[in-house]
Amino acid sequence: MKGITTGWKAFRTVCIVQLILVAFKGMFSLREIFIQANALVGFINIIAYTLVFIFVYHGLSMLNYNYPDVPLSPKQKRWFNILYLLNFILIAFLFAQIVNSWWMVPFVFDLINISKNKGAWFYLTAMVLISWGIFIMHFIFLAGMFKLRRVIYENTINTWYDQFDQKT
Numbered sequence: 001m002k003g004i005t006t007g008w009k010a011f012r013t014v015c016i017v018q019l020i021l022v023a024f025k026g027m028f029s030l031r032e033i034f035i036q037a038n039a040l041v042g043f044i045n046i047i048a049y050t051l052v053f054i055f056v057y058h059g060l061s062m063l064n065y066n067y068p069d070v071p072l073s074p075k076q077k078r079w080f081n082i083l084y085l086l087n088f089i090l091i092a093f094l095f096a097q098i099v100n101s102w103w104m105v106p107f108v109f110d111l112i113n114i115s116k117n118k119g120a121w122f123y124l125t126a127m128v129l130i131s132w133g134i135f136i137m138h139f140i141f142l143a144g145m146f147k148l149r150r151v152i153y154e155n156t157i158n159t160w161y162d163q164f165d166q167k168t
Helices: 006-035 039-065 074-108 111-116 118-165
Strands: none
Touching (some): 111 118
């Protein structure tokens, strides 16, 4: 059994940061349900961020408990396939969140209003950066999850072959 490599440790760190950001956006969407006139948008946001959160959590558990050579159970494989497909589709949703927050960018770089209202500037900057961060980390996460599943599969197969290739 091999130990966890530096690349997978970095991937784990990205996953943890993404969990925090997605949880924050999910809580913010929950708040939007009560203050917006259209609560349906808030519910859609909550569902989407919940799916992202569940998949990232599932990926972390695969990395912690199955890497490098513990085979995935059929239930884990099924959940991985379903969540991977849904999260691949959610790339469009996350890109829409970036486009939706694009109107805030001129206010972020408006030097005159920064000194007048720092609280609003901080809020707008955080929303823009969080949207971009989640989007970029989600691409990294989807690629990492594909590679993780491949590595676990290959290591499991190699372990099985090694059991029968040993000469006594």
